[in-house]
Amino acid sequence: MSSSLSGFRNLATKIVCVGRNYKDHALELGNAIPKKPMLFVKTVNSFIVEGEPIVAPPGCQNLHQEVELGVVIGKRASKISKSNAMDYIGGYTVALDMTARDFQDEAKKAGAPWFLAKSFDGSCPIGGFLPASSIPNPHDVELYCKINGKDQQRCRTDVMIFDIPTLLEYTTQFFTLEVGDVLLTGTPAGVTKINSGDVIEFGLTDKLSSKFLVK
Numbered sequence: 001m002s003s004s005l006s007g008f009r010n011l012a013t014k015i016v017c018v019g020r021n022y023k024d025h026a027l028e029l030g031n032a033i034p035k036k037p038m039l040f041v042k043t044v045n046s047f048i049v050e051g052e053p054i055v056a057p058p059g060c061q062n063l064h065q066e067v068e069l070g071v072v073i074g075k076r077a078s079k080i081s082k083s084n085a086m087d088y089i090g091g092y093t094v095a096l097d098m099t100a101r102d103f104q105d106e107a108k109k110a111g112a113p114w115f116l117a118k119s120f121d122g123s124c125p126i127g128g129f130l131p132a133s134s135i136p137n138p139h140d141v142e143l144y145c146k147i148n149g150k151d152q153q154r155c156r157t158d159v160m161i162f163d164i165p166t167l168l169e170y171t172t173q174f175f176t177l178e179v180g181d182v183l184l185t186g187t188p189a190g191v192t193k194i195n196s197g198d199v200i201e202f203g204l205t206d207k208l209s210s211k212f213l214v215k
């Protein structure tokens with residue numbers, strides 16, 4: 001496994017996202033608690049890094065932020081078992097799963113995919129890379145997201161409904177994960193409407209921090 005995957009953004013073939021993986025977030029949007037992981041994909045056009053602005057897609061009137069722990073795949077993973085799933089992790093990052101909530105609501109009503117709501121350009125502001133060795137237990141870190149300096153989301157990752165080995169085992173039964181791919185593990189409660197001019201800071205407390213401006 002590569003000792004550093006800091007260039008994972010150039011390697012990634014896809015960003016697999018887990019939905020409703022924090023009970024408080026599922027409930028805040030009026031959704032049921034899932035009985036199995038709910039997956040969707042963000043395409044790699046969605047990546048932006050610090051210095052690039054977050055821009056709402058044309059026509060979106062309700063853009064939301066969702067801070068999430070990202071798992072960066074370090075070894076090609078297909079039909080793996082949860083018992084050794086951690087061996088396939090090259091490291092971690094933190095991202096925003098930016099969501100055009102109005103587009104998503106329309107798609108849900110129509111029984112249509114969430115592609116437009118979740119994969120528009122710039123819908124995945126992403127932070128730096130932390131090697132797996134720097135996070136011995138990814139279920140013992142704290143996610144945070146501040147908007148204009150005020151806490152909007154803050155949650156420890158030990159309350160995920162499906163833990164990372166379970167997510168990796170489940171996902172790889174259907175999709176082979178390639179080196180550099182990112183698994184976004186879901187967002188806790190606190191999603192809200194984002195406005196032009198907002199400054200969003202997010203990361204892992206004491207380990208990783210990123211700042212993005214909303215154009």
Ligand SMILES: O=C(O)/C=C/C(=O)CC(=O)C(=O)O
Binds near residue numbers: 031185
């Ligand atoms: O079901 C909904 O209304 C919305 C679900 C999401 O956007 C799921 C996530 O992206 C998440 O839980 O992080």
Ligand SMILES: [Mg+2]
Binds near residue numbers: 017068
């Ligand atoms: Mg999400």
